[in-house]
Amino acid sequence: MAETKRIITIFLRLLALGATVSATVAMVTSHDSAEVLNIKFMAKYNTAPSFKFYVIPEAIASGYGLVALFLSRKSWVDGLIVIMDVLIAMLLTSSISAALAVGEIGKKGNGHAGWLPICDQVPKFCDRVTGSLIAGFAAAIVYLVLNLYSLHVVLAPLFPV
Amino acid sequence: MAETKRIITIFLRLLALGATVSATVAMVTSHDSAEVLNIKFMAKYNTAPSFKFYVIPEAIASGYGLVALFLSRKSWVDGLIVIMDVLIAMLLTSSISAALAVGEIGKKGNGHAGWLPICDQVPKFCDRVTGSLIAGFAAAIVYLVLNLYSLHVVLAPLFPV
Numbered sequence: 001m002a003e004t005k006r007i008i009t010i011f012l013r014l015l016a017l018g019a020t021v022s023a024t025v026a027m028v029t030s031h032d033s034a035e036v037l038n039i040k041f042m043a044k045y046n047t048a049p050s051f052k053f054y055v056i057p058e059a060i061a062s063g064y065g066l067v068a069l070f071l072s073r074k075s076w077v078d079g080l081i082v083i084m085d086v087l088i089a090m091l092l093t094s095s096i097s098a099a100l101a102v103g104e105i106g107k108k109g110n111g112h113a114g115w116l117p118i119c120d121q122v123p124k125f126c127d128r129v130t131g132s133l134i135a136g137f138a139a140a141i142v143y144l145v146l147n148l149y150s151l152h153v154v155l156a157p158l159f160p161v
Numbered sequence: 162m163a164e165t166k167r168i169i170t171i172f173l174r175l176l177a178l179g180a181t182v183s184a185t186v187a188m189v190t191s192h193d194s195a196e197v198l199n200i201k202f203m204a205k206y207n208t209a210p211s212f213k214f215y216v217i218p219e220a221i222a223s224g225y226g227l228v229a230l231f232l233s234r235k236s237w238v239d240g241l242i243v244i245m246d247v248l249i250a251m252l253l254t255s256s257i258s259a260a261l262a263v264g265e266i267g268k269k270g271n272g273h274a275g276w277l278p279i280c281d282q283v284p285k286f287c288d289r290v291t292g293s294l295i296a297g298f299a300a301a302i303v304y305l306v307l308n309l310y311s312l313h314v315v316l317a318p319l320f321p322v
Contacts, residue, residue: 041273042273043273043274047271047273047274048271048273048274049262049265050262050265075319075320076319076320076321078319079316079319079320082312082316083309083312083313083316086247086250086308086309086312089247089251090250090251090254090305093251093254093255093258094254094255094257094258095258096255097254097255097256097258097259097262098258098259098261098262099262100259101210101211101258101259101260101262101263102262102263102266104210104211105263105266105276106274110208110209112202112203112204112208112209113204113208113209113267113276113279114276114277114279115266115274115276115277116275116276118274118275144251147247148244148247151243151244151247152244154315154316155240155243155244155315158236158237158239158240159236159237159240160237
């Protein structure tokens with residue numbers, strides 16, 4: 001039973017690690033430029049605060065995900081990991097939500113506010129960002145599952161069998 | 162000890178309830194209109210998908226917060242509440258992050274994408290949204306504290322004294 005739990009947890013952590021690393025790399029390497037009315041403009045992840053904020057939590061989650069794989073199995077470490085997992089899940093949720101909100105405006109614009117979509121001008125940038133957001137979304141979901149799983153294990157004594 | 166825990170939890174839940182209700186009401190009642198070049202335009206929360214998405218989790222959290230105050234103190238209910246609190250915290254974090262990201266563009270615009278700030282045109286709308294976002298942010302923080310507190314209580318046996 002303890003062995004099964006360990007294997008499921010390691011599998012979920014590896015999934016999450018792959019997703020956060022892909023999200024970080026895809027976002028950081030995204031760029032494209034376009035010329036509109038002779039004015040050249042560059043699209044890069046650091047031109048939008050929400051995309052800049054997106055990279056930091058994804059990188060933190062990648063680092064944490066790697067460390068968590070190798071931590072010793074002492075019981076208080078387990079306790080700390082449950083709490084850290086919840087914090088990382090909230091951080092990832094926050095970053096993916098902000099980036100998705102801005103990405104949605106980039107793709108569809110907002111007619112009410114007069115914001116035009118930019119994806120037609122910088123398609124390569126948009127594709128890369130979309131890929132990164134998919135990976136980031138997957139990472140947030142995996143952390144949610146990981147949390148529900150470890151909470152279920154920790155809280156099991158409270159539930160009637 | 163159990164009594165102190167109960168009082169702290171109820172206090173945090175009341176704080177969170179107040180914040181989510183204020184956030185919902187302030188966002189739903191926000192509206193303003195402006196005339197630019199003879200074209201009248203309305204700003205309302207439902208003109209931006211992220212603001213629409215913001216209202217739903219805040220309303221759900223308000224309903225849940227009210228119910229959670231009155232639930233019976235059976236141990237399996239406590240276990241369920243720990244899990245629900247984590248889910249609600251993630252939902253609130255997601256909604257406030259998306260709304261903040263769009264609010265930031267509304268306030269400052271984004272020169273790279275050619276998106277102009279709109280707060281000068283619709284100041285009443287912006288003020289109301291800002292108030293709502295502050296309440297929503299407070300609610301997310303209170304839920305974070307609530308989670309750390311109940312996880313600390315639940316996980317206490319794992320930590321060395």
